[in-house]
Amino acid sequence: MSDTATEPTPTAAVLIIGNEILSGRTQDTNLSFIAKFLGGIGVRLREARVVPDVEAEIVAAINALRDRYTYVFTTGGIGPTHDDITAECVAKAFGVALIQNPEARRRLEDHYKGTDMLNAARLRMANTPEGATLIDNPVSSAPGFQIGNVFVMAGVPMIMQAMLRGLQNRLAGGAPVLARTVISGIPEGTLAEGLGAIQTAYGEAVDIGSYPFFRQGKISTSLVLRGTDAALLDKAAADVADLVRRNGGEPEVRDGYGG
């Protein structure tokens, strides 16, 4: 085993901030995007939380998560309106002042140049905790920011995705998480015993999940294998496919989460 392989795998949590998620008004899609992005750079997403636009809740969640995980990614609450309080909350969580960040202000001035749109409300988007570094927003200029291990991003998916892509070189990852999917066509209860035995045989090197779904009114199962060793993953997927065949199914093995 190489030296790098003994490094602990970096971990992460996502904190989704916003009443609109907890009211059901908005269907969050940021979590699955961030999850896949992190898997691709070898960071394991271990927890997510959704909290309302309430200062005490946001501060408590940031502090709970930043102590526990290598990285924390927040989404939402960095716009110009009264319900956008994430920057203040992150400053409180870190016990530092909220300041007007000169570079953030410059970017906003540049973006709104020639208009009278840069009012006091929009200028709030230049506020960051003292000591924060900016996260680029190539869509609408108002930046996110990083302080310590916390990365504060927009909630609008198009902007969040652009911010996250720009962060890649700031994140120390590990071996990318790879996946194989075996679609079984038969119910999971029939495979459960054999599947448990395969999981035991591979231990922590391969994580096997079983996900039932309905297809043409019939219950079917996707068996998803995840790990960082492609050859081991292929071997485990072949074992699962054999199990499906022994139970009368016709397995389809796919790369990734396909299916």
Place this chain on the structure above:
Amino acid sequence: MSDTATEPTPTAAVLIIGNEILSGRTQDTNLSFIAKFLGGIGVRLREARVVPDVEAEIVAAINALRDRYTYVFTTGGIGPTHDDITAECVAKAFGVALIQNPEARRRLEDHYKGTDMLNAARLRMANTPEGATLIDNPVSSAPGFQIGNVFVMAGVPMIMQAMLRGLQNRLAGGAPVLARTVISGIPEGTLAEGLGAIQTAYGEAVDIGSYPFFRQGKISTSLVLRGTDAALLDKAAADVADLVRRNGGEPEVRDGYGG
């Protein structure tokens, strides 16, 4: 103010259990469904967490949430496979034994009657913490369960939704949460100051959120007002619509989260 109005509003948390959400493999849709259902019966969803299929994480989250909220709803991890460990974890969280629930077993026997499908793995779906009451599963028979203020449901959306609908008479709600949406057609930064003043004027009786979105490549804003008093909500929505008009927009006011 009537006696019932002085009752504290019931609160809830959702605990989503499953590696498939944290890997990005599965896009969760249960949270928004539960959120809207709870809003309709006057229960305020205050927090959601997503945890992996890891016993210590599930137990800790259940205990943190059940102490804090009127109700906790869990999704996922109650199937027959090795990664389905929710029942064991809930029993540990409550410090009670995991037992084979006779009525749950009867339902499974009934469902699988005339087949040889009720193997040891599927019988695990009859296990509940001691003292739990069952939650009906009209789709595939394997029940969820309730213990204390914790309601344990399936992760498959079709089954979860059927379980939740069947729970309505067990939940003490409050006044339903109503919503109005004002679509502004102009960016939120332009409205922010006026919107903040309206929020301050209505205080906690009306919660106003501002959500930018892109339409035909142009940034627009949905202003969402929530509360339990329909007349007050209509008045606040009219104030917001006036604000939009004063800023040169043509507001559309809709019931609910429409738009």
